[in-house]
Amino acid sequence: MASQTEENYLKSLFNLANEKSEVNISELATQMQVSMPTVNSMVKTLQKNEWLIYEKYKPVTLTPKGKKEAALIIRKHRLTEMFLVNKMGFGWEEVHEIAEQVEHIHAPKFFERMDEMLGYPTIDPHGSPIPDKQGRIQEINYLSLSDCKAGQTVILAALTNSSTEFLEFLNGRNLSLGTELKITSKEGYDQSIVVSYLDHSSETLSEKVCEKLLVKVLE
Amino acid sequence: MASQTEENYLKSLFNLANEKSEVNISELATQMQVSMPTVNSMVKTLQKNEWLIYEKYKPVTLTPKGKKEAALIIRKHRLTEMFLVNKMGFGWEEVHEIAEQVEHIHAPKFFERMDEMLGYPTIDPHGSPIPDKQGRIQEINYLSLSDCKAGQTVILAALTNSSTEFLEFLNGRNLSLGTELKITSKEGYDQSIVVSYLDHSSETLSEKVCEKLLVKVLE
DNA sequence: CAATTTTGTTAGATAGATCTAACAATGTAG
DNA sequence: CTACATTGTTAGATCTATCTAACAAAATTG
Known part of the structure; x- marks a missing residue:
């Protein structure tokens, strides 16, 4: 199981890869707000667990396993945001920071129940798609x-x-x-x-x- | 701010102190499922931040600051349990493990909103009192x-x-x-x-x- | 293409939370 | 009150996640 830190790297990688397709160490470092050596050593650890593929001086790419894991964390984040807005009355501007913490909770039933209560939503309060339980993400071309x-x-x-x-x-x-x-x-x-x-x-x-x-x- | 680990020690200390008044290293070690040397070094760290008072070979006692902090974590735990049961339809046997994770979330508004939605409950689904926002806990003598x-x-x-x-x-x-x-x-x-x-x-x-x-x- | 900038790597340090092994203090029971 | 058991401490190791300093590779640009 990925640590909270590892989960955050996977999520950042996933998001960066969706924007730029090639993700290098320095971009990840900027995104994660850590130094390049930190990223360097972290990608090596993540590679050991087969979340990503990495060769010296090359860009980093998520494996299918890594992509799925990242998508499932993003799923928890976005379901949480939706729950906070639709079931708890938060404004869309208040929910990101809370969801950033809730996304690391390991309790499938908790998120399944949110999903159910929300009527299986496909987008979050900011219009981003919610990945499904298999980690598949619907690409919308706005x-x-x-x-x-x-x-x-x-x-x-x-x-x-x-x-x-x-x-x-x-x-x-x-x-x-x-x-x-x-x-x-x-x-x-x-x-x-x-x-x-x-x-x-x-x-x-x-x-x-x-x-x-x-x-x-x-x- | 206390780390998650520190928060767990404070919580255990608080609960043990309520049962036995004197809490020693070995009891804490059993409760936390770690070795005595680990507890020994952790109580030293917690003392530096004035959560507790500790002298070699003496029992450990929480400071008022430590007690308040512990009570506020327990408040988050119990509010969460109540929310899971009353607002999300969980059984009372399912909520402890989830609350154990949610209690570490730092988002006052999140718990205030739960409290509000629940109508400011004073006991959790297992009959335990929910500490108030000041960390005061109502003693019930069942x-x-x-x-x-x-x-x-x-x-x-x-x-x-x-x-x-x-x-x-x-x-x-x-x-x-x-x-x-x-x-x-x-x-x-x-x-x-x-x-x-x-x-x-x-x-x-x-x-x-x-x-x-x-x-x-x-x- | 050589010089410079950017990007990436290695080495070594630090802090937190944990462990085991060895030893020391305290408590208890005959 | 001594012996043994329990409890607690110290020392030193490990693992994770981070850092800085120094250096190396790759990319860019005149």
């Missing part, structure tokens, strides 16, 4: 708002970042999953976008923000 | 069934042991908190007790079992 064009109407469907600060930023602008937005204009200089809400109010969103907003295009 | 006499009518109010096996034993005999029992007879030889239920069925309970059953005497 578009980033930063890739949309003026005139398009979109629905906010997911986020690529769930930090409290970002979520509070969104709360302050009445942006939540399902919010319909029309792209009024896009500034060529800084890639910022002006969106208008159904109630005709409007907001300017910087490129940095737009990149983190995943949307479904309506027309 | 009698052990093994100290009762033939002819008395009692109500099962709490348990001194919450292991799965014991709870399954009780389930098998329809014994739950609130069950009314009349003591039909008490065997002088092995201290076993015959009890009859309201429905006139009856069971023989060994001394070992009776010691773990805390009751309110009705008349």
Whole structure:
């Protein structure tokens, strides 16, 4: 059984691999907030347990076993977030830190019961897919708002970042999953976008923000 | 902040101190399932952080700070058990192991929300008192069934042991908190007790079992 | 392509939590 | 009160997860 630390490395590896396909030591070190030598020795340990494959100076890749393990931890994280929001009344900006701890609990029945009470959800409160019990993750291909064009109407469907600060930023602008937005204009200089809400109010969103907003295009 | 391991030592110390007032190294070692040298070095560390007072060859005593910390961990444990039983539909025999992990989560809001949803309970599913937010624990003076006499009518109010096996034993005999029992007879030889239920069925309970059953005497 | 920057590795140290072996203090029972 | 048993301590080892310092390989860039 993986230690809590090992579980966190697996999770980071899984997430990084989904963004970049090649994961190197320095990226992992940044993600995990530890030094490169620490990562170096940790990947060697993880390799011994066949969670990943690693050769000197080469990128790190998860084995199928490692991917499944990571996905199951992410499953526990996302089920927990959903439970906290839907069954315990937390705001979507409050749940990440709690789930970060709860995900390491070893008690299958606990998470099965959450799943059941939630009606077997497939996405978490931030729109991320919840891996199934086999660790299979449904790939949803949303578009980033930063890739949309003026005139398009979109629905906010997911986020690529769930930090409290970002979520509070969104709360302050009445942006939540399902919010319909029309792209009024896009500034060529800084890639910022002006969106208008159904109630005709409007907001300017910087490129940095737009990149983190995943949307479904309506027309 | 205490590590998970330290939290477990504090909890064990607190529980042992409630039974015996003097806690020595070997008892703690047995309770924690580690060797005496391990306890020896750990009590030294805990003393540095002022959780307890310790002198060579003397018993260990928690400081007020240590007692409060321990009580607050026990509070999280018992709130969790209550939540698992009352809000998630678990049986009282399933919750100890899960709570043992959840109690180490650092997220005041999480436990406050449980408390609120449960309506600020004062006892857990096994009849043990839940310490308040200040770590104050309400002392309830139940009698052990093994100290009762033939002819008395009692109500099962709490348990001194919450292991799965014991709870399954009780389930098998329809014994739950609130069950009314009349003591039909008490065997002088092995201290076993015959009890009859309201429905006139009856069971023989060994001394070992009776010691773990805390009751309110009705008349 | 040589120089520089970035990335990665090795070696060795530290801190936490544990162990065993050896020994020392305390307690108990004849 | 001595002998034996129990309890406790010290020393030294191990394993995990981390660090820094020093060096080496790979990548980038002029």
